Structures are given as structure tokens and as C-alpha cells.
Amino acid sequence: MLGILGKKIGMTRIYDEKGLVVPVTVVEAGPCPVLQVKREATDGYCALQIGFGSKKAKNTTKAELGHLKKAGAAPQKIVRELRVDDTGEFEAGGNVDVSIFEPGDIVDVTGVSKGRGFAGAIKRHNSSRGPESHGSRYHRRPGSMGASSDPSRVFKGKKSPGQMGAKRSTTQGMRVVKVDKERNVLVLRGAVPGHNSGYVLIHKSAKAAAKAARHAKK
Amino acid sequence: MSNLLEEISKEHLKTEVVDFRAGDRLRVAVRIVEGDKERIQNFEGLCIARRGGGLNATFTVRRTSHGVSMERIFPLHSPRVDSITVLRQGHVRRSKLYYLRDLTGKKARLSETRRKRLDRGTMVAVPGAQAPQAAATPEPEAPPVEAAAEPEAPAEAPAETAAEEKSE
Numbered sequence: 001m002l003g004i005l006g007k008k009i010g011m012t013r014i015y016d017e018k019g020l021v022v023p024v025t026v027v028e029a030g031p032c033p034v035l036q037v038k039r040e041a042t043d044g045y046c047a048l049q050i051g052f053g054s055k056k057a058k059n060t061t062k063a064e065l066g067h068l069k070k071a072g073a074a075p076q077k078i079v080r081e082l083r084v085d086d087t088g089e090f091e092a093g094g095n096v097d098v099s100i101f102e103p104g105d106i107v108d109v110t111g112v113s114k115g116r117g118f119a120g121a122i123k124r125h126n127s128s129r130g131p132e133s134h135g136s137r138y139h140r141r142p143g144s145m146g147a148s149s150d151p152s153r154v155f156k157g158k159k160s161p162g163q164m165g166a167k168r169s170t171t172q173g174m175r176v177v178k179v180d181k182e183r184n185v186l187v188l189r190g191a192v193p194g195h196n197s198g199y200v201l202i203h204k205s206a207k208a209a210a211k212a213a214r215h216a217k218k
Numbered sequence: 219m220s221n222l223l224e225e226i227s228k229e230h231l232k233t234e235v236v237d238f239r240a241g242d243r244l245r246v247a248v249r250i251v252e253g254d255k256e257r258i259q260n261f262e263g264l265c266i267a268r269r270g271g272g273l274n275a276t277f278t279v280r281r282t283s284h285g286v287s288m289e290r291i292f293p294l295h296s297p298r299v300d301s302i303t304v305l306r307q308g309h310v311r312r313s314k315l316y317y318l319r320d321l322t323g324k325k326a327r328l329s330e331t332r333r334k335r336l337d338r339g340t341m342v343a344v345p346g347a348q349a350p351q352a353a354a355t356p357e358p359e360a361p362p363v364e365a366a367a368e369p370e371a372p373a374e375a376p377a378e379t380a381a382e383e384k385s386e
Contacts, residue, residue, distance in 0.1 A: 010223045013273055014230050019249065019298040026226050178226075185222060 003203025005052030031097040033073040051076025106208035111194035115166030231347040241310030247300040266315040307331040
């Protein structure tokens, strides 16, 4: 899906034309230089390779610099490949900017969720806690591990404590409220995964596209 | 807060808001949209709290009618809040008057303010808001700023005065 890389700036609220409050996330997105265009003929599939953010040349490998040189781009902090059905008019050396979106578009936003560290079952899986007192001795434990001699093991997928967050996460079906081409800003309704100034990938919604295709068939 | 976030919020901020604080009797003119018709409805009551800054600022108005109390929380910068009129400046010693919820009748009264306050109905410029209409000329914005600055802190930010009260 065609998309754009960006940086989460933070959340605020704005008012819509009816005067109602809309909770929004402000994302600074693009312009992302197109580093490589993969085509059916040459690569066996269609994709765009785009970059975002800057880093120092001295922190960039020579292999990377050579690759960037072909597109005439500066060193990029993050580089992502987006599978597209049609590479369209995009060429290596060109840019993808926020104008690929319009207010009202439905998008999916992928980012790295906030890390919660090694979390217990209560925080991680929303399980209930035990009583605090009356000699309960069962406070925040994960509960039964399963039956006894049959099956004599713990089933896979048992909800246990472990690392929570800091994991790739996608929020689907977010609405674009505003596109500011001058400031390269997208304003999206709702919350986006990750902390402020985290990198996010905003791409056209898979579900919305599938729905549109279904309607087109009818 | 990052600059970009401020810039986006700026477009939605009201340029000036009437000076009021917890303890004031307010008349809030609320825009109500019914179908394609729009009318103004007044909600009159006591402001018992102001909270939040910038676009997130809200205030709570409490009123009692026919023995039933109700509270409404208004976003300060909502376009649905058409105007706010201060009817009376009450004398209070804290910024959140939640204790009034437990009081009724004569005990729930407040006396007139004894503090030095801006004149009732003075408009105060919202910090960080866009200049009204003519963005090129900062003059139309300047006078309310000066007016607010003259009597020192009380009007500038209600949060500040709240802090002052505590130290008193």
C-alpha cells in the first residue's frame, strides 16, 4: 500500500465544523525521497523504497551511500519498502509527500508501541487480581497453569508475564483530518502507536481498499 | 510542547476570552444545532473549576434548578461556547470548589469578591493565539495584552493566582 514515513509529534484536540471536539495526533510526515523503484520486470514484484529522517554520512555504510547515490538522496535515518500494485509515476530521485492523502482518507498507522518492560499478567493480559487481604496470599499471580497429570504440560499460548510493548503495532482504520502540505503535517483522528517523536509508517488502509474493491465489483 | 503541535492548536484557539475564575457566576451562551437550525441557549451557574491549558482548557459550571443540581463541563475554546458573561465575582480561597457539591441552600452561597480583580467583562488575550484577522498588523492584539498586564498577575493566568492563594 502506498504510504509515507513520519514522526509522531504528539496529541491534541481540534474542533470540527460542527464544533465538536476531535482528538487528534499530529504527525510530521515526509517528504520521503524515493530511493528505488522495484518493478515486475526487473524485480519480480512492484515496490517503492522510501526513506525518512537524516543521519550523518559518517554513520552510514559505504554500501548504503552507494545505494543512495543512485537516487541522489542524502543519508536516510530509516528506509522502508512499500509493496504497491502500481509504481505509478514515482521514480528513484523523486519524493513521496503528504499530498498522497486527502482529508477523509482512511489509513493504517504502524509504529513501535511504548515499551512496558517485563510486565505481569494483570497489566499484560488484563487478568484480574486476587484479594489484597484476609490472608489471601494470592495477589497478582497469573493463575492456574493448567490441568495436572493429563496433559502434564503447560499449553502453548498460556497468558504469562513477559515483555510488553516496544513491539511493532498497527492501528487500522484511522481517519485523516487534515493535510498540511506546506508544513508536511498529517493530522489523524485518534491515537497512534508509540511515544512522541517515534517513527511511524502511514499507509492507505488495507481494509478500506478491500471494501472499496468489493463495492466496485457490485 | 513541540512547536508544530502548538502551531496546529493555534488555529483553533480563541483569540481572547473573558476574565473569569472559579467562584464566578457565569452565563454561558451555548450554540445548539438542531437539524439545519442553530440557536443560542444560555446556561447560568457557578464556575466551580477551570482546568487544562491551551486547547485542552475546560471549565465546569454548576447550577441548581428545582432542587436538582447539574454540572456541565465546557471546552473553553469550543466554537459551541458562543460567549461567556460574568454575572458576579465570588470570593473563594481555592481554585476547585468541589466542596460546594456537598453543600445546599444558604451554605452553598459565596460572598462577592474582596480581591483585586479585573473589571467584570474584561477580555483577556489568550497566550499563543493567532492575531485576530489582520495577521500582518499586531496592533489589534496589543491593547488587550496591555490591559491584562497592568493589574499584574491576577488576570494573566488563573493557575498563577491559585498558586498565590496557597502561599497566603
